[in-house]
Amino acid sequence: MSIIKTEKSEFPTSVQVLIVGAGACGTIAALAANERGAETLILERDAKPMGNTSLSGGQIPAGGTRLQRAAGLLDDTPELLYQDILAKAHGECDHEIARHIAYAAPKTIEWLVDRYKLPLSCVLDFQYPGHSRPHMHASPSRYGAELLTVLVAAVEAEGIPIAASAQVTDLFADASGRIAGVRVRRPDGATEEIGCEALILACNGYGGNKAMLAKYIPDGVDLFYEGHAGNQGDAVIWGEALGASIKDMGSFQGHGAVCTPHGMHLAWGHATEGGFHVNQEGRRFSNENAGYSEQALKLYRQPGHVAWAIWDERCERVAIQQHSHVLANESGAIKRFDSAEAMAKAIGCDASVLKNTIETVKKIAEGKAKDEFGRDFTTKPGLKPPYLMSKIMGALTHTQGGLEINKEMRVLRKDGTPFPNLYAGGGAARGLSGPADWGYLSGSGLLMATNAGRLAGEAAAAQVGK
Numbered sequence: 001m002s003i004i005k006t007e008k009s010e011f012p013t014s015v016q017v018l019i020v021g022a023g024a025c026g027t028i029a030a031l032a033a034n035e036r037g038a039e040t041l042i043l044e045r046d047a048k049p050m051g052n053t054s055l056s057g058g059q060i061p062a063g064g065t066r067l068q069r070a071a072g073l074l075d076d077t078p079e080l081l082y083q084d085i086l087a088k089a090h091g092e093c094d095h096e097i098a099r100h101i102a103y104a105a106p107k108t109i110e111w112l113v114d115r116y117k118l119p120l121s122c123v124l125d126f127q128y129p130g131h132s133r134p135h136m137h138a139s140p141s142r143y144g145a146e147l148l149t150v151l152v153a154a155v156e157a158e159g160i161p162i163a164a165s166a167q168v169t170d171l172f173a174d175a176s177g178r179i180a181g182v183r184v185r186r187p188d189g190a191t192e193e194i195g196c197e198a199l200i201l202a203c204n205g206y207g208g209n210k211a212m213l214a215k216y217i218p219d220g221v222d223l224f225y226e227g228h229a230g231n232q233g234d235a236v237i238w239g240e241a242l243g244a245s246i247k248d249m250g251s252f253q254g255h256g257a258v259c260t261p262h263g264m265h266l267a268w269g270h271a272t273e274g275g276f277h278v279n280q281e282g283r284r285f286s287n288e289n290a291g292y293s294e295q296a297l298k299l300y301r302q303p304g305h306v307a308w309a310i311w312d313e314r315c316e317r318v319a320i321q322q323h324s325h326v327l328a329n330e331s332g333a334i335k336r337f338d339s340a341e342a343m344a345k346a347i348g349c350d351a352s353v354l355k356n357t358i359e360t361v362k363k364i365a366e367g368k369a370k371d372e373f374g375r376d377f378t379t380k381p382g383l384k385p386p387y388l389m390s391k392i393m394g395a396l397t398h399t400q401g402g403l404e405i406n407k408e409m410r411v412l413r414k415d416g417t418p419f420p421n422l423y424a425g426g427g428a429a430r431g432l433s434g435p436a437d438w439g440y441l442s443g444s445g446l447l448m449a450t451n452a453g454r455l456a457g458e459a460a461a462a463q464v465g466k
């Protein structure tokens, strides 16, 4: 991965807008640029586009969409989503970008539904921690693979080429930082050079790169990695070589309930509906409702780096609507138990300790005791047997640090000025979560990928059109 300094502008092939990565960000950027008349090409390292988008729950937040109003949710707004982002990140993200993205979100959702027939609907029966309203929009299976399949189909229907098995290794840049083109490596080692008028980096973050994790997120380096292996930090590596501003590199989305050894996560509904986590002594150790991201490290710090999630059939009816939870069930990661004693036996802990934990949570839910971790259990009924239980571990799903961008999604230099024709979005850009794991508001990943994708595609097309 390198920057090749060059003043050359002639390439064997050239396009106006070149996009690296065919996830949600890259495909949406391509649709937006193509719609404005720009000749567009996506380069994707995998033989078939997958990325983190395919592994995700496919849920995209927005406040105040036509879909929400039609479903009877009348009081959500972009401002509420913006305030939720700020509150979760303790105000430590870029306020201007967070506001811009939150206000762009309704238009992006409606545009994708109206023009490209994405089968999105509102998720109204479940609210993630930190969401003041049910902001989420998702396709029927609530699975990112379905979302990416329809995005790729839309790209293909528009006649926009996706060159697969095409890993971008190097960028050609002149002395001013203008990107003239890229070098691509094919699986057989052959290389190609492609010129461009504008380049959009939509190749996500560095979750799959252990050396970068060790450098930027040492606490998270030993977490199970639940993301796509192709996220090797290429955008950051090129950005650093170009002298770009790189921010919040310690930030990531974790997940605090990945079934072990199965490797897929429980839907967080198991917890928000009243479920909780215990360690191998049978004791709770956290406010599970603070957020699934920060729960990953809290869990990792428990004895043996494992815990057990406990919930019931009522919670299960909410959780099972998410595809990852269906997979967890199918893989046998979720088991049913009639009593605390039977669960204690499976965990290998003292039954009286686990019984006491369950009784205490019941008392808190009835308003007869206060939770030592500050969680409010009173909004949901207490758990009833049979209990459901799964052995879980903490995971890192994707990184949130990256290239600093302005409102047009142009990549900025360290002095705050934009590079002439370089854009970034999705996981390649700095996220909305502040500096660490606790600032991630559920859905911020796809919020950034979808909206930054549209905005980058529009801005890049406007630039090349001149």
Ligand SMILES: Cc1cc2nc3c(=O)[nH]c(=O)nc-3n(C[C@H](O)[C@H](O)[C@H](O)COP(=O)(O)OP(=O)(O)OC[C@H]3O[C@@H](n4cnc5c(N)ncnc54)[C@H](O)[C@@H]3O)c2cc1C
Pocket: 020, 021, 022, 023, 024, 025, 026, 043, 044, 045, 046, 049, 050, 051, 052, 053, 054, 055, 056, 057, 058, 059, 060, 061, 144, 166, 167, 168, 169, 202, 203, 204, 226, 227, 228, 230, 231, 232, 234, 397, 398, 425, 426, 427, 428, 442, 443, 444, 445, 446, 447, 449
């Ligand atoms: C298990 C899991 C669950 C998640 N759930 C949610 C959720 O419900 N809601 C939410 O908002 N977010 C969720 N996320 C996060 C979300 O998936 C990401 O933030 C989002 O998909 C990022 O989109 P992207 O387009 O930036 O990256 P990706 O979808 O990862 O696409 C990047 C593409 O770039 C390609 N690429 C990389 N380097 C190169 C290169 N050098 N040359 C060519 N191609 C390259 C990759 O192969 C990949 O296809 C989840 C993530 C995971 C892992």
